Amino acid sequence: MTKLVEIRDLRVAFDGVPVLHGIDLDVAPGEALGLVGESGCGKSVTWLAALGLLPEKARVSGSVVLEHRTLSNAPRSELEQVRGGRIAMIFQDPSSALNPVIRIGRQICEALRLHRGLSGKPAQAEALRLMDMVGIPDPRRRFNLYPHEFSGGQCQRLMIAMALAGEPDLLIADEPTTALDATIQAQILDLLATLRRETGMATVFISHDLGAVAQVCERVCVMYAGRIVEAGPVAQLFEAPRHPYTRGLFDAIPRMDGPRTRLIPIDGTVPDPRALPAGCAFAPRCARAQVFCRTERPELLPQTDGRLLACAYPVPTAPAVPQRERVSQ
């Protein structure tokens, strides 16, 4: 498998507190990779660190390689070419992610000028094409509007248009639908899937919602407290989640179809990075945890079925009884 991006032993600490503890992550060209985990697990920090977008106080180590080009410690000018040009990123809250005092057309044209050297009429024509492509109705009329004149869903479409402007090889979508309501969320997910098919760019889809990830991704990495705890093809993880945390995330997915089932949220909360438990970080919340788990941390190791797993007492492959409780109607 050729690799587009290769992250090795990526570590990040803020004010001496480590929040990422050595992430290894590969993205293949054209691949759709999901990154899931509850809020605060380090999903955003992973990619912000890879692109050098963290504040200066962050201590970053490890290597990030984009097709033989090392991004870690690369000079600023080189990173600026990669950002938006090779790897684009869109964010959680689209309404505040666009500059409120700059016309939307100009914001898109800026990316076109930076990465494709377009300006003037050709840039405008291309920006209009992109706005149309992401589903902004009547782009010509709205070219000169400001972000506050668009709805949240439209702002995310505009963010996507701006990300596409640089014709990136990889789009990092960091919780792109979290701030949007359910119907809009589905539309944006559709749009992302369509665009990936049409442009062939790889996508990393960051979400705390395993259900949304399953819709658009082929492979999933589950993160917990700054580490990857399980990784594998979507179908595999869906059919047989092995890490109790992955299992817990599945049980928390609301189901639109099938019998109405009660959601089982995972007990407890993500540990504070300043006070991580000694052994496995998930042990305090884990029903399967044994004494070993509270003292030793399991390595992330390849399993016979091809997935990666960091758990000493994983969920058995074929659970006898579904753990979802039926709710009588």
Next chain:
Amino acid sequence: MIRFLSIRLLRAVVTVLAVMTFAFVVLRMSGDPAQVLLGPDVPQNVIDDFRAAWGLDRPLAQQYLSYLGQIVSGDFGISMRDRSPAFELVMERLPATLQLTVPALLLQLCIGIPAGIYAALHRDSLIDRGVILLAVAGFTIPSFVLGLVLVLIFAVTFSMLPSGGFGSVWHGILPTITISIGGIGILARFSRSAMIEVMGQPYIRTASAKGVSWRHVISRHALPNAAVPIVTIVGFMVGSLVAGAVVTETIFSWPGIGRLLIVSVSNRDLAVVQCILLMIAAVMVVSNLIVDLLYGWLDPRLRTQPAH
């Protein structure tokens, strides 16, 4: 926008009217110009004649109405002391005050804003701490103390600059510094926090993430946003400059409007005081209107209604 402006305009007129009324009433309640101007030992009939001549014997309401009538027709009254039109007296002093306040405002803008922005971009550095310290010192020192200290150092001890008076560029240096320091401090502090706030916004990260260079992130994405709150504070500072002029002109015997105001108040020279206060109110109101206009220009959210 039209509605927004007409509301502001109405408010401006009301403000000016309130200042005028307040000045009028307080001046007349707080001492008798006849007593002050004529001295303590004049016979009662001279005082009565004086009061009749200036219309001070009429009921307050009547005086007020005729005053308003005069103002509307552009007549600012006659100085009781100089017997010349108050407006002319004030206009004579205006250039001296402008010579002080305009350079002071420029100094405030050219030092305060860049210092604050630089500090924000180098947060927690030594320079940042220095800027904060100087800024706090700048706006906590009362201008009369600062003025006297400057005179003590540069005029008395080192004899480098004149301690007061008017005429050359050298005369203007100490008063200009005195009047501008407080505003520089306020502006530096305010620009710093405005810039820090803007730099933490998601759209700044978006700009970096799309490959905009650091320099352009600052100049094209951050500064236009930070300008909105900074402009507000500049509007307020025009007002504080006027107040600063009164104190500073008195310390440095600078023949401007501020000193004329002090002298005229102690003489109960009603027309002159009223004319000056009216002008000050007008300056403040106009600068606030300019700020409002700039707002609309800088922040599109105030210009248009959401479309959805």
